């Protein structure tokens with residue numbers, strides 16, 4: 456059957472049934488497009504002529520549009536249309552949720568500021584742990600110098616205790632509040648990509664993954680700058696995200 460159709464008030468065609476269908480799929484013509492074929496008395500909107508599609512429609516996870524089931528592929532626990540398939544597969548390859556969550560992710564700089572606030576708080580504890588070190592220095596003999604083994608032991612104590620305090624501070628707040636005080640002030644929150652609460656293991660583990668990010672010449676932090684969901688290395692390792700506006 457040869458069809459004529461109207462584009463911008465101009466008559467176009469003729470096209471065959473199959474071509475008209477593929478044009479409808481591509482959006483070149485839509486339900487309101489006027490069409491005519493031999494045998495019709497007047498032009499009519501395409502939507503009034505099209506038979507309802509056979510079978511139920513599947514809703515594409517990505518674009519949320521309905522498609523006949525045979526035009527979708529099962530993916531990520533749902534159906535995805537042909538047009539969205541490559542986008543969804545790419546996201547899955549990158550370890551992202553198949554469909555964008557629509558959340559606002561916190562970028563590199565605001566997270567740096569949050570971290571500076573937290574560092575300022577935890578550094579107070581760090582100074583306290585250095586006190587024994589200075590006591591050893593103060594009590595040292597003027598001529599012989601400080602008792603080196605004691606001094607080194609107190610220094611090691613200060614380092615280990617500071618690190619443990621920072622890890623505990625971070626993990627305690629992430630578990631209880633979903634954010635450290637620095638992040639809370641700036642309205643940021645740490646979430647698990649696939650939902651759920653933080654246990655101690657994950658909360659502490661994320662702190663040490665964060666340390667690892669820093670050890671790689673801060674490269675692990677910079678990764679957040681160009682990631683679609685602003686994941687730093689420690690977010691990738693722990694499958695977490697930092698979201699803004701909470």
Ligand SMILES: [Zn+2]
Nearest residue numbers: 515518536539
């Ligand atoms: Zn789609």
